[in-house]
Amino acid sequence: MPSLIVGNWKMNGLGDDVAEIAAMAGGNTGRAQLWVAPPFTLIDRAVIVSAGQIRIGGQDCHGAQAGAHTGCVSAMMLADLGAHFVIVGHSERRADCGESDADVRAKAGAAHAAGLEVILCVGETAVQRSEGQADAVVAGQLAGSLPDSAEGLIIAYEPVWAIGTGTVPTPDDVAAMHAVVRGALTARYGASGHGVRILYGGSVKPDNAAALLGAADVGGALVGGASLTAASLLAIAAAAG
Ligand code: PEP
Numbered sequence: 001m002p003s004l005i006v007g008n009w010k011m012n013g014l015g016d017d018v019a020e021i022a023a024m025a026g027g028n029t030g031r032a033q034l035w036v037a038p039p040f041t042l043i044d045r046a047v048i049v050s051a052g053q054i055r056i057g058g059q060d061c062h063g064a065q066a067g068a069h070t071g072c073v074s075a076m077m078l079a080d081l082g083a084h085f086v087i088v089g090h091s092e093r094r095a096d097c098g099e100s101d102a103d104v105r106a107k108a109g110a111a112h113a114a115g116l117e118v119i120l121c122v123g124e125t126a127v128q129r130s131e132g133q134a135d136a137v138v139a140g141q142l143a144g145s146l147p148d149s150a151e152g153l154i155i156a157y158e159p160v161w162a163i164g165t166g167t168v169p170t171p172d173d174v175a176a177m178h179a180v181v182r183g184a185l186t187a188r189y190g191a192s193g194h195g196v197r198i199l200y201g202g203s204v205k206p207d208n209a210a211a212l213l214g215a216a217d218v219g220g221a222l223v224g225g226a227s228l229t230a231a232s233l234l235a236i237a238a239a240a241g
Pocket of ligand 1: 224
């Protein structure tokens with residue numbers, strides 16, 4: 001199965017920056033699939049310039065489809081803009097916005113109901129890892145946040161201590177955690193759990209992508225900082241083979 005490389009632009013990007021997405025769409029000559037989640041404000045323009053070569057998604061959605069939630073964006077609104085997927089449960093939202101596993105589960109369910117694929121993020125902090133709690137934390141996040149259906153579901157394992165730090169786990173550590181995630185998926189969904197793709201995320205760069213993507217049961221990468229330019233994201237896609 002070709003790797004899936006997903007760019008998360010976070011709160012970065014103005015109108016002119018959609019040119020990077022156009023360049024990504026035109027420049028991906030390898031087997032890897034490229035998806036990009038720009039800020040909400042650029043989704044409609046990104047859908048146009050990606051010309052069907054790159055799938056565009058949101059970085060969050062609300063757990064309800066409409067209502068009195070000032071400043072929030074629903075999954076139905078994202079789908080209406082032409083988005084294909086949404087990221088839920090990113091550690092920055094869990095930390096900045098106090099999102100709980102139950103919130104994440106509601107968002108994932110709302111996204112599925114709107115026809116979007118879901119990238120559900122889990123991962124432990126440095127303290128949790130140093131205390132030997134990493135596996136239990138990730139398993140607990142999955143237990144509390146997995147939606148009803150494994151269809152259209154992707155998990156991103158993103159150790160919090162690796163995000164934006166330049167520090168990455170060893171490929172063996174990634175493989176070990178992906179095995180924990182796979183176990184939780186098959187326990188929850190049965191055989192369907194084998195079909196859920198698991199991404200690694202956290203300081204993936206062109207020079208470490210091949211090693212991280214080569215670890216067992218790594219189906220691709222969720223990429224933050226290195227996804228902001230076409231040159232960098234395309235180099236990661238090329239490393240993915
Ligand atoms: C992320 O925030 O999902 C991420 C992986 O960021 P970075 O690649 O910058 O560590």
